Amino acid sequence: MKTNDLIEKNAELQEKLNEENSSYYSNLLIYVRSVALFRSEHDSEELLLGILQDILDAQNDGITAEEYFGKNPKQIADEMIKNLPIDWLEAIKTIFTYFSFFTLFFGLTSLMDESLKFDVGRYLILLVSITVSLRFVLWLIGYTTYKYKSRLRKFTLYSSMVLVFSAQILIILLVDTPLTITIGKVLGTIIILGILLILVYLFIKNKQKSLWVPFIPIVISAAVVGVLARVGLLESLLKSDKSKIIAILSITLFTALQYLIIFLYNRKKAKAQESAQHTHCS
Amino acid sequence: MSDKLNSQMLKGVLTGCILILLSKEELYGYKLSERLSEYGFANISNGTIYPLLLTLEKKHYIEGEMRESENGPQRKYYLITDSGLAERDAFLEQWQELLQSVNKLAGEMNKNED
Numbered sequence: 001m002k003t004n005d006l007i008e009k010n011a012e013l014q015e016k017l018n019e020e021n022s023s024y025y026s027n028l029l030i031y032v033r034s035v036a037l038f039r040s041e042h043d044s045e046e047l048l049l050g051i052l053q054d055i056l057d058a059q060n061d062g063i064t065a066e067e068y069f070g071k072n073p074k075q076i077a078d079e080m081i082k083n084l085p086i087d088w089l090e091a092i093k094t095i096f097t098y099f100s101f102f103t104l105f106f107g108l109t110s111l112m113d114e115s116l117k118f119d120v121g122r123y124l125i126l127l128v129s130i131t132v133s134l135r136f137v138l139w140l141i142g143y144t145t146y147k148y149k150s151r152l153r154k155f156t157l158y159s160s161m162v163l164v165f166s167a168q169i170l171i172i173l174l175v176d177t178p179l180t181i182t183i184g185k186v187l188g189t190i191i192i193l194g195i196l197l198i199l200v201y202l203f204i205k206n207k208q209k210s211l212w213v214p215f216i217p218i219v220i221s222a223a224v225v226g227v228l229a230r231v232g233l234l235e236s237l238l239k240s241d242k243s244k245i246i247a248i249l250s251i252t253l254f255t256a257l258q259y260l261i262i263f264l265y266n267r268k269k270a271k272a273q274e275s276a277q278h279t280h281c282s
Numbered sequence: 283m284s285d286k287l288n289s290q291m292l293k294g295v296l297t298g299c300i301l302i303l304l305s306k307e308e309l310y311g312y313k314l315s316e317r318l319s320e321y322g323f324a325n326i327s328n329g330t331i332y333p334l335l336l337t338l339e340k341k342h343y344i345e346g347e348m349r350e351s352e353n354g355p356q357r358k359y360y361l362i363t364d365s366g367l368a369e370r371d372a373f374l375e376q377w378q379e380l381l382q383s384v385n386k387l388a389g390e391m392n393k394n395e396d
Binding site for chain 2: 069
């Protein structure tokens with residue numbers, strides 16, 4: 001089966017799990033999907049689906065997921081992941097997508113500088129910093145999945161992501177290196193659009209990467225503001241001293257707005273599903 | 283079987299048993315754990331068979347194939363390969379030797395205690 005189908009089937013079947021088993025299995029799912037990031041997604045999804053089907057069989061026989069699978073899912077998951085092949089092509093695609101995404105976002109905020117200077121040194125520092133941060137967050141997800149209760153875990157993850165994000169913003173605002181180059185307006189716009197195209201292409205091809213969906217608003221915001229800036233529409237705003245801060249703020253606000261919309265939409269959808277289930281049950 | 287059995291040993295023994303079972307019929311995860319229970323492996327948590335299946339697949343001792351199951355949905359069935367059969371036989375040989383040695387020791391131990 002194709003990876004996409006595996007993931008779809010998985011989501012479908014998860015609905016059949018009872019509450020206890022659902023929480024057991026979704027922990028396993030989150031853990032494996034995070035920790036096995038660069039392993040073959042097809043193999044890991046096939047494995048996860050098989051386990052889900054077996055847990056459902058056990059559920060039908062009155063056996064809980066914990067009774068069936070055991071009290072050490074993390075240990076078992078680690079062993080399974082060790083046996084999954086590393087998918088170099090996927091890894092490179094992922095890294096490249098992340099790299100382009102990062103360049104797009106960062107490039108835009110700095111290309112909006114009136115002097116049209118691009119601080120290559122700061123770019124490289126940020127690249128390292130974000131790579132380390134992402135690696136840390138990924139590890140944190142794996143670590144907290146089986147150590148902390150749901151509330152504490154969510155809090156830990158969100159606060160560390162906020163911290164990490166703020167750290168990057170601070171670097172953008174405060175770090176200046178002598179390693180700068182000048183990029184003209186036209187060239188800058190071309191670069192922005194080029195990167196955007198690459199990202200869109202990769203995203204379309206890579207539909208299984210639902211992991212990237214949350215980042216779409218950021219990319220859209222960054223691209224829009226970036227192109228507008230280059231095209232001269234935001235010139236007056238950007239001529240001020242606080243241009244960098246304004247750029248980041250506007251992108252952040254625009255992004256937050258999109259997330260808010262997505263959040264409200266999801267909530268509405270969930271409520272609709274709930275009421276549909278209730279009418280179905282009664 | 284007591285679940286205090288040394289886990290490394292259990293893994294080796296389980297692996298051998300999985301090969302034996304798969305040489306008799308093609309099975310998917312849940313069915314395999316049911317068979318193992320029938321033969322007395324009821325106390326092991328079935329989660330441990332999954333990494334073992336992956337290892338066996340990696341070594342090409344077994345192969346996975348998506349097939350329609352009895353109730354309909356596609357499941358991943360495992361089949362034993364030729365090298366898997368050879369590995370199974372090697373396991374059985376080792377097991378026989380081990381069994382004989384341990385029984386001999388245990389027999390003498392009982393004699394000494396009489």
